[in-house]
Amino acid sequence: MKSISIKSPATIANLVCGFDILGLALEEPYDIMTLSLKEDPGLEIQHLDDHDLPTEPEKNVAGAALLALMEEISVKHGFLLKVDKRIKPGSGLGSSAASAAGAVYAANQLLGNIFSDDDLIRFAMFGEKVASGVKHADNITPCLLGGVTLIRSIHPLDIVKLNAPELHITVVHPQIEVRTSDARQILKTEVSLKQAIKQWGNIAGLVAGLMQGDHDLIGRSLEDVIIEPARSILIPGFEEVKRRSLAAGALGGGISGSGPSIFMLSKTKSAALEVAREMEAVFQQMGIDQKTYVTRLNHQGIIINQDQNEIL
DSSP: OOEEEEEEEEEEESTTTOTTTEEEEEEEEEEEEEEEEESSSSEEEEEOSSSOOOOSGGGSHHHHHHHHHHHTSOOSSEEEEEEEOOSOTTSSSOHHHHHHHHHHHHHHHHTTSOSOHHHHHHHHHHHHHHHHSSOOOTTHHHHHHOSEEEEEETTTTEEEEEOOOOOEEEEEEESOOOOHHHHHHTSOSOOOHHHHHHHHHHHHHHHHHHHHTOHHHHHHHOOOSSSHHHHGGGSTTHHHHHHHHHHTTOOEEEEOTTSSOEEEEESSHHHHHHHHHHHHHHHHHHTOOEEEEEEEBOSSOSEEOOOTTTOO
């Protein structure tokens, strides 16, 4: 192949209690990316969207990831990357991870799948460092692998893909921006043993609930006593959205990544739709524009784009 088009999905990191170690992939929204080999060396990036993102490879998250990949092999040809970014930057839905992971996935396909999934995750983390200053993988791993993923370790890289029941997911994205780097700066650097024990129990309960298909256990475990209390103050209406969503039948949920998006998991589509109505009502009453998604768990991750109308 000389060119490939892919769909790179949005993701939800942390899953409330699993800061920097848990994440899941969504069926929508997703970015469209087309990567082509070109005769002359180097990397050219074109953004076909209105987000005004940098196109210099070193300053672009997809570019940084591709440069890391290219440094490991002798590439005779260069790359042309075209991006239609449909996951809004700063939304808390893994926009930077979709770019970084999508770029290295596409390059690996063009190069004959010479790299492993762990290699691709490692390359994509260079993109996340450009975006937030930190090499984290909780959005990258579900984007690449699909489903729900657990990062047992970064050094060395040890990723576990978790079995999970069918889940319907409602996301509301209030049209404000919370920068990942800012959201990290307000976090406490120390926690009490009491808080740590409670958080460990919730993480273990959530993993067990997912693998056993126990929706009630999943709901009981979606509690964060460390990160959410600090970050929720950056998101207007957060507590009201959470209260009304649970009353509408959601299993539970919280901040998507660093925010400002808020997600809720539901057992049925009808519950997810009711949750969406409640979420929208909160922000309408506050006079804040919002975008709402009612979607499902994406078990595939990045896929080759077969829709000729979407190929860039």
